[in-house]
Amino acid sequence: MSATASDKRVVDRGSARERLLAAADELFYEHGVHTVGIDTVIARAGVAKASLYSTFGSKDALIEAYLVQRFEERNERVRQGIAKHDEPRAKMLAVFDVADAAISKPTYRGCAFINASAEGLPGGVEEAVSARARGWLRELFTDLARDAGIKDAKALGDQLGMLYDGAIISARLDRKKKAAQAAKAAAAVLIDAAAAR
Amino acid sequence: MSATASDKRVVDRGSARERLLAAADELFYEHGVHTVGIDTVIARAGVAKASLYSTFGSKDALIEAYLVQRFEERNERVRQGIAKHDEPRAKMLAVFDVADAAISKPTYRGCAFINASAEGLPGGVEEAVSARARGWLRELFTDLARDAGIKDAKALGDQLGMLYDGAIISARLDRKKKAAQAAKAAAAVLIDAAAAR
DNA sequence: TGGACACTAGACAGACCTGTCTGTTACTGT
DNA sequence: ACAGTAACAGACAGGTCTGTCTAGTGTCCA
Numbered sequence: 001m002s003a004t005a006s007d008k009r010v011v012d013r014g015s016a017r018e019r020l021l022a023a024a025d026e027l028f029y030e031h032g033v034h035t036v037g038i039d040t041v042i043a044r045a046g047v048a049k050a051s052l053y054s055t056f057g058s059k060d061a062l063i064e065a066y067l068v069q070r071f072e073e074r075n076e077r078v079r080q081g082i083a084k085h086d087e088p089r090a091k092m093l094a095v096f097d098v099a100d101a102a103i104s105k106p107t108y109r110g111c112a113f114i115n116a117s118a119e120g121l122p123g124g125v126e127e128a129v130s131a132r133a134r135g136w137l138r139e140l141f142t143d144l145a146r147d148a149g150i151k152d153a154k155a156l157g158d159q160l161g162m163l164y165d166g167a168i169i170s171a172r173l174d175r176k177k178k179a180a181q182a183a184k185a186a187a188a189v190l191i192d193a194a195a196a197r
Numbered sequence: 198m199s200a201t202a203s204d205k206r207v208v209d210r211g212s213a214r215e216r217l218l219a220a221a222d223e224l225f226y227e228h229g230v231h232t233v234g235i236d237t238v239i240a241r242a243g244v245a246k247a248s249l250y251s252t253f254g255s256k257d258a259l260i261e262a263y264l265v266q267r268f269e270e271r272n273e274r275v276r277q278g279i280a281k282h283d284e285p286r287a288k289m290l291a292v293f294d295v296a297d298a299a300i301s302k303p304t305y306r307g308c309a310f311i312n313a314s315a316e317g318l319p320g321g322v323e324e325a326v327s328a329r330a331r332g333w334l335r336e337l338f339t340d341l342a343r344d345a346g347i348k349d350a351k352a353l354g355d356q357l358g359m360l361y362d363g364a365i366i367s368a369r370l371d372r373k374k375k376a377a378q379a380a381k382a383a384a385a386v387l388i389d390a391a392a393a394r
Numbered sequence: 395t396g397g398a399c400a401c402t403a404g405a406c407a408g409a410c411c412t413g414t415c416t417g418t419t420a421c422t423g424t
Numbered sequence: 425a426c427a428g429t430a431a432c433a434g435a436c437a438g439g440t441c442t443g444t445c446t447a448g449t450g451t452c453c454a
Contacts, residue, residue: 038413059413
């Protein structure tokens, strides 16, 4: 259960950069960016310490690369999830289905951006990537609300964003697997109420 | 801006125990339980290291005491906030006013329990107190929903809890001061929809 | 007066962390 | 064949952290 270098499983495919990112992704997400040391990452990646520093330059840069990768992967999953639907309302609700799928995974440990922000110092690299990731989703909700013809699209976008975050937090801290579905039901009520106005 | 022992302000009232708790409260909340070291806490408290260890026994125990104190203070604020109202519906909404008041403070840095849980190792003392604090609020919402005669009080309680968490997260990470008011508006919609069913 | 008690100051051990550096091995293109 | 490159292993420096321990100080009460 501890995140020491004695965790012997090794990432064994691709370049040193790819292996480092894969190892960082697993370890940072599971145990936290602060808790996991460089030695643990390179042991998991099966890579020399010098390779990490010649590739990324610092631990902070590795953390940033890890978060950017998570950011892009999540966006892609959301894009694919909403592309299955035509109506803006269905697209908004589909975002919660994407969250539900993530929560269902046994390795789920909450939102990487929220976790990293809480761990890191204020003003660190974590917060910068986190802000981008959060802004992206907020804008998506707002744009979809506008497409749905809702007057105060910004207000609804913010409310859906809060529901989304609340579901993520509850799924992690309360181990509530159905949090995203509960949030989706609430989102439907909010969307319909905003549309009726 | 850094949390080093050079931060010279000193807590100067009460017993060693009280000064340590006051210093821990300020420092742990502002910079995180993991980031702040023992030396910083004792410097702020104006107390010797041996006093900390004879009083609390370990840093973990101090963290736990800090969280329990936050837990009790928050509960008291919520109790007082809802006591101003008679109707269950108004009581539920009043919880968001309590959050709003906390968010308005310049020292606001989000939910101490969420922060500490994200920082600490899974299964640490942080999670235990955090679970108690979260469960308490969830039950409060559910009980009030039941008082309001709502059929699926548990479902509404969970939804309001998620909105609450989402507001807290947004207030911290997006620096959205009005998050609690936006969440309150959404909560009103959800309550009325649940009551109509 | 004197002993118990609570506290202070700070050195110290042992662990862990990031980042640098040396030296070695293996592959690749000319 | 040989230079260049990329990677390896791991020692090391310099710092931080928790927690222990010694020694000295002040205060209260019998």
